[in-house]
Amino acid sequence: MVSHHWRQIVQRITVLGSTGSIGISTLDVMRRHPDRYVAYALCAHSQLDKLFEQCREFTPRFAVVRDAVLADQLAALCRSAGLATEVLYGVEALVEMSSAPEVDAVMAAIVGAAGLEPTLAAARAGKKVMLANKEVLVMAGELFMHAIKESGAQLLPVDSEHNAILQALPTDFSRGLEACGVQRILLTASGGPFREKALADLHQVTPEEACAHPNWVMGPKISVDSASMMNKGLEVIEAHWLFAAAPEKIQVVIHPQSVIHSAVAYNDGSVLAQMGNPDMRTPIAYALAYPERIASGVEALDLFKIARLDFYPPDFERFPCLALAYDALREGGTAPAILNAANEVAVAAFLDRKLAFINISRLIETVLTQLPGGPEGSLGDVLAADAEARLTAHQLIKKQFST
Ligand code: NAD
Ligand code: MG
Numbered sequence: 001m002v003s004h005h006w007r008q009i010v011q012r013i014t015v016l017g018s019t020g021s022i023g024i025s026t027l028d029v030m031r032r033h034p035d036r037y038v039a040y041a042l043c044a045h046s047q048l049d050k051l052f053e054q055c056r057e058f059t060p061r062f063a064v065v066r067d068a069v070l071a072d073q074l075a076a077l078c079r080s081a082g083l084a085t086e087v088l089y090g091v092e093a094l095v096e097m098s099s100a101p102e103v104d105a106v107m108a109a110i111v112g113a114a115g116l117e118p119t120l121a122a123a124r125a126g127k128k129v130m131l132a133n134k135e136v137l138v139m140a141g142e143l144f145m146h147a148i149k150e151s152g153a154q155l156l157p158v159d160s161e162h163n164a165i166l167q168a169l170p171t172d173f174s175r176g177l178e179a180c181g182v183q184r185i186l187l188t189a190s191g192g193p194f195r196e197k198a199l200a201d202l203h204q205v206t207p208e209e210a211c212a213h214p215n216w217v218m219g220p221k222i223s224v225d226s227a228s229m230m231n232k233g234l235e236v237i238e239a240h241w242l243f244a245a246a247p248e249k250i251q252v253v254i255h256p257q258s259v260i261h262s263a264v265a266y267n268d269g270s271v272l273a274q275m276g277n278p279d280m281r282t283p284i285a286y287a288l289a290y291p292e293r294i295a296s297g298v299e300a301l302d303l304f305k306i307a308r309l310d311f312y313p314p315d316f317e318r319f320p321c322l323a324l325a326y327d328a329l330r331e332g333g334t335a336p337a338i339l340n341a342a343n344e345v346a347v348a349a350f351l352d353r354k355l356a357f358i359n360i361s362r363l364i365e366t367v368l369t370q371l372p373g374g375p376e377g378s379l380g381d382v383l384a385a386d387a388e389a390r391l392t393a394h395q396l397i398k399k400q401f402s403t
Pocket of ligand 2: 159160161235
């Protein structure tokens, strides 16, 4: 009998945001391959019951929560279950779990700016970084890509579109898209739950309607971003940094079935697309096992069941967030960080019923015109721009945009 075990080295994984939609899907893929992946640290914010359940199943060396009170509670639960998991809390712990020498790979699946510091720490420590947390690249793309290059870290996009683009590009794409014969990137978008709504009807939409995505089940923030199409805007910026693609080389294509996850058009007329059922376990499995392919639990695509695929250009008038993101990308510096921060405040206010849906884009646009922006510079510059944009957005909600 021949043993193949010598080929496989177990990877120790830190999951940032293990209790979220991406975190749960990540653990589901890991669960199918216990010989390949073990959990080093599971990190979440405040959903203790879920995190404790995960600790029982995956017996990580560490678990991280928001604060000391929650940490004590989780530690007591772990002790009573006879688990050796050590419980830590706060941003420093997230940074430590992302950069510890024992860690092979980090799944960056915290939502929003809160994921920036730990994900950057993973990049600086030369880890394999599986990036779902797109806000990191939007806020600090230059810094983050620089850290990846300096440390020799491996960056694998988990966002389905970018994962599809990675699959459709040659492996040596970092020598430049032009040199690889790439004409443009076709970034597909479902169009979200309001794809067919008239502008006038977008005034009344509720958080519940915004979160009812036709094809994907996701966390609340990215669901609202999909409804406003800011998600696609953030993804344009993400693609720019990941693939060194100029903004005019990235074309958004509305594709309501979410079967083609994105495509790359080449100079010879070829268009290479990646297709699959809309289930994040496919890009997660690809990132985990790259360049190998492993079972993810996702069924193969049944083309006869799908029967047809549709494509439309985006409507920048009904979805102004998309245009705002392109503008911020072209402006550069801290403009995308300001856009991202204003958007996070706007989405939270909309979910809280303090801001109308159509005012999400108006608020972001006003913040972008009021704040000058500057060079991206250091992490400190980015965090300062983020803080100032949040403050301005909160003030505007009180003064100008209150519902
Ligand atoms: P989610 O809201 O379901 O989960 C977020 C996770 O982050 C949770 O585990 C939460 O505990 C943790 N978290 C939140 N704030 C935190 C903080 N301050 N400190 C520590 N942990 C914190 O979100 P999601 O849908 O899983 O999305 C996560 C990221 O992946 C987002 O950036 C999103 O844009 C991106 N993404 C998600 C999908 C998807 O299908 N859900 C697809 C592509 C990209
Ligand atoms: Mg996506």
